[in-house]
Amino acid sequence: MSGRVVYAVDDLSAVADLAALGVDAVExxxxxxxEALRRGVAAARSHGLGVTLRLASDRILGPAVxxxxxxxxxxxxxxxxxxxxxxxxxxxxxxxAAVGALSDHLGRPLTLAESGRFLVPAGGGTLGTLDGVNAWxxxxxxxxxxxxxxxxxxxPPPGAxxxxxxxxDVAATLLLTAPLTPLLSASDDxxxxxxxxxxxxxxxxxxxxxxxxxxxxxxxxxxxVITMRRGALVVAANIGVAPARVGLPGxxxxxxxTTGPGVSLTHTSVDxxxxxxxxxxxxxxxxx
Numbered sequence: 001m002s003g004r005v006v007y008a009v010d011d012l013s014a015v016a017d018l019a020a021l022g023v024d025a026v027e028x029x030x031x032x033x034x035e036a037l038r039r040g041v042a043a044a045r046s047h048g049l050g051v052t053l054r055l056a057s058d059r060i061l062g063p064a065v066x067x068x069x070x071x072x073x074x075x076x077x078x079x080x081x082x083x084x085x086x087x088x089x090x091x092x093x094x095x096x097a098a099v100g101a102l103s104d105h106l107g108r109p110l111t112l113a114e115s116g117r118f119l120v121p122a123g124g125g126t127l128g129t130l131d132g133v134n135a136w137x138x139x140x141x142x143x144x145x146x147x148x149x150x151x152x153x154x155x156p157p158p159g160a161x162x163x164x165x166x167x168x169d170v171a172a173t174l175l176l177t178a179p180l181t182p183l184l185s186a187s188d189d190x191x192x193x194x195x196x197x198x199x200x201x202x203x204x205x206x207x208x209x210x211x212x213x214x215x216x217x218x219x220x221x222x223x224x225v226i227t228m229r230r231g232a233l234v235v236a237a238n239i240g241v242a243p244a245r246v247g248l249p250g251x252x253x254x255x256x257x258t259t260g261p262g263v264s265l266t267h268t269s270v271d272x273x274x275x276x277x278x279x280x281x282x283x284x285x286x287x288x
Contacts, residue, residue, distance in 0.1 A: 008027040052080040055081060078110075252281070
């Protein structure tokens with residue numbers, strides 16, 4: 001599931017609607033009825049969706065349970081497992097080795113994640129949520145570290161303050177363009193049109209689906225503006241209540257996505273309305 005858009009659901013009855021929104025995979029808690037799980041996985045597959053299981057970490061109590069989870073992966077043609085909650089009371093290295101061995105045996109990729117990080121594949125990166133991005137946006141100054149290690153950034157200037165008043169679409173844009181695996185759910189209350197536009201953007205520009213942060217190109221956070229380079233694209237956000245001119249590390253060519261009207265380009269920057277974001281295609285970067 002690393003690098004794909006994952007949507008957590010209570011059941012697999014809405015897979016057709018999620019596929020139409022551009023979601024790549026669904027995450028579900030295992031139902032008590034094995035046959036229901038088998039039918040649900042088949043339905044998801046028919047719409048081109050992957051399926052991963054969400055398990056409470058404290059349910060993984062020993063090697064026998066680990067073996068049972070690995071058998072689930074094989075027997076139900078699942079794509080991965082995510083352990084949610086406190087650290088699992090089993091050696092995760094052994095769990096990862098078992099999942100990796102099964103992946104090699106089946107000849108298809110499998111994932112194992114613990115809360116927000118992937119253990120299999122080893123370089124899978126992290127999972128990010130809309131709540132996590134919102135929490136990051138709300139942080140002021142540089143007293144606290146960034147909560148998500150997949151969102152490296154240059155420290156904001158002293159006294160920087162984010163003035164957020166309902167920047168749901170801006171947060172969603174940052175989540176689906178950052179170097180991590182987006183994990184969404186119905187509780188995010190993300191409009192269908194917004195999600196559909198952002199998943200289409202990821203498909204049109206594969207650089208946005210990369211999960212590998214580039215330490216040489218950190219996310220740059222000022223008091224009210226954020227920039228993030230992703231290949232030949234630059235994601236720019238204005239989280240303030242006034243218009244902002246955001247300098248870009250390259251020469252802007254075109255705007256490929258915006259959260260709303262009123263975005264315009266200059267020779268070196270993008271002008272953003274209050275509480276908005278844009279993705280800009282650039283060239284002739286002044287940095288590697």
